[in-house]
Amino acid sequence: xxxxxxxxxxxxxxxxxxxxxxxxxxxxxxxxxxxxxxxxxxxxxxxxxxxxxxxxxxxxxxxxxxxxxxxxxxxxxxxxxxxxxxxxxxxxxxxxxxxxxxxxxxxxxxxxxxxxxxxxxxxxxxxxxxxxxxxxxxxxxx
Numbered sequence: 001x002x003x004x005x006x007x008x009x010x011x012x013x014x015x016x017x018x019x020x021x022x023x024x025x026x027x028x029x030x031x032x033x034x035x036x037x038x039x040x041x042x043x044x045x046x047x048x049x050x051x052x053x054x055x056x057x058x059x060x061x062x063x064x065x066x067x068x069x070x071x072x073x074x075x076x077x078x079x080x081x082x083x084x085x086x087x088x089x090x091x092x093x094x095x096x097x098x099x100x101x102x103x104x105x106x107x108x109x110x111x112x113x114x115x116x117x118x119x120x121x122x123x124x125x126x127x128x129x130x131x132x133x134x135x136x137x138x139x140x141x142x
Contacts, residue, residue: 007067011060021057023047083136094130095120 001009014022014030022030024043031038038046050062058066084090088099097116104111111119120131123139131139 007064011063021059023057079137079140083133094132096130
């Protein structure tokens with residue numbers, strides 16, 4: 001089953017009345033089934049925020065966008081957590097050759113500070129000798 005078919009399958013379960021849209025009450029029921037709580041008012045606000053055509057109901061495309069956006073946010077959060085593991089000091093905002101060496105050693109890969117300088121230089125856009133989060137994100141996307 002491809003991704004679109006999976007979305008259609010899930011959407012079909014959420015769209016209880018089969019009208020091709022997920023209403024706030026249907027959204028409320030869905031959240032309840034997975035163990036959450038959502039008032040009708042909150043369901044209406046959530047539907048309005050995710051609704052792309054202004055009818056207060058969620059289409060298949062709205063559901064797909066919501067899931068994809070959530071996946072992207074999760075990926076960004078995971079990337080930030082990885083970056084923080086390599087940071088020189090918590091909150092410093094950069095990975096230095098020394099902090100890279102330290103983390104690689106923890107992972108069982110012994111490298112010299114000079115090796116780490118070379119590794120950083122490949123993605124150090126502004127040539128300041130360290131990696132910022134943006135530079136780290138570029139490195140991880142390759």
